[in-house]
Amino acid sequence: MLGMLKRTERAIDAIMQPIVFAAMVALIVVITLQIISRVFFTAVGWTEEVARFLLVWITFMAATLAFQRGRHIAVSFVVNALPVRIRQVARILAVAIALGFMIALVLIGYRYTQVQSFQTSASLGWSMTYVYSIIPVCGALMSWYAFVDLVELVAEGPDFAETGSDISDPPP
């Protein structure tokens, strides 16, 4: 059962990675295009908007990768100093809080996309519903990861699921 849940995590992650890669490449290409067109031809208006939206999308999509790897910055030295039983309770509480926040993000985010459905982006005229939809979608993915972590913590003890790490860069 737990093995199957872990496999769903890895499957989702394997789908998200190439999408994040593509978004990063797109960001590089779009701004390169912006520079080339401005320096050699005339400035195009839409590149800045696309770059901003790509940044938002990369943030939420790569946040799911970071969540799955336990890379979001957390103060873990306090919990690590606790005795095993209390540590397990603390970890379960922490993951439950994260799960609650992510579920709230899905619900609020979904409502937000609905309310803003008449709105279009300033330069390309895209419907903002699509742009905002990354929030509930990635919120849902992180809810699932948090749920799997919760099951794992209850089943296996406090030292299995990582909720976060103290530092932002993984050592090279």
Next chain:
Amino acid sequence: MTALLFVLFFLFMLLGVPIAVSIGASTMAALYFQGVPLMVVTQQMFQGINSFALVAVPMFILAGDLMAQGKVSEKLVNFADSLFGFLKGGLSIVAVLAGMFFAAISGSGAATTAAVGSSLVPELRKKGYDPAAAASLIAAAGTIGVVIPPSVPMIIYAVIAQQSVSKLFLNGFIPGLIMGLGLMTIAITQAYRRNYPRGTALSLATIWRTLKSASWGLMTPVIILGGIFSGIFTPSEAAVVAVNYALLVSLFIYRDLKLPDIYRILIRSAITTAVIMFVIATSAVLSWTLSSWQIPGAIAESVLSLSTDPYIIMLLVVGIILLTGVFIETASALIILTPVLLPLVLQLGIDPIHFGLIIVVGLAIGMITPPVAINLYVASSVTGLPLERITRAIVPYLLGLITVLLLVVYIPIFLGISG
């Protein structure tokens, strides 16, 4: 309501909830009990990161990662060695100088520590330098990575404080230089006490040869900073130019990275970015909430009712920055502290650019103060030494950098050039 928010925030944070979620969840709870429609949460999260200036964050992280993985750092170290290796304890100077070179390419302290550490540590070992002292020196030199431009924390500060990224970059050189000179002075003193050897003899031919092979790396800051300060590029565009340049150099000139490496590095940089940006997103909700309750103004007022002497208040501010840096990672600390401290220092007449330098240098020092000390972790993983040994050896460098911070705070106030 403010009390509820802060109690929940600290409770969540100490439980080990990711800081971004601790901020978001505690703010959301407070807004819910206040009866504010919660749609403001997603709205502010989106607004907080929907910024063209912040595009520079992933791109400078990526450029630094690409350069740190390849041969660029090795060539910079060789060049620095040809200049100063002949001195007694010269490799220590080389470590700091290479850190300063790399700081001008990368915007992150960890990348700078990793780049210098991985190419210099074997050499330091071979020459009989005390490994813990060498590792801690490299970690300390890594802090310069966020002070000499480009700098990810400076970009974040500029966006929160609504200041010009270029202006902050331009003013980062002098503090970065002083940090470097301070560390070199301490390192040379230690070299004489421990009787460290001299390295390669000084030779113009070697300098020329290493300069030529390092020139691809050394060109990076010329392109990035020259482009920004001449007004050809915005900082975000310059960051993308740096990425393209780093890709070109590593794929076609040094040929030290293959396409699978590029894929891996892009994903890694995206994750590092998301971790920082997600904190920025939820913090945007927090700052919106705090300013709608007029909290930052109230804090400023109550602190200023104690004293209005800028010398005393700034000492308090520096203490808060250093203490926060001990426990919280740089970007998160910056995002939490800036909206609270900025209104206070503005009322003292401190220039917002000057305060940006203070908070960035102060939090850079936090990169070498455990328990949360990214540069020490990186130095430990590069050298394989336990964290405790590196931590003991960091003390003299730490004191040196705090001295530099106090100079950065007080000299402009004393000269009256701050605001």
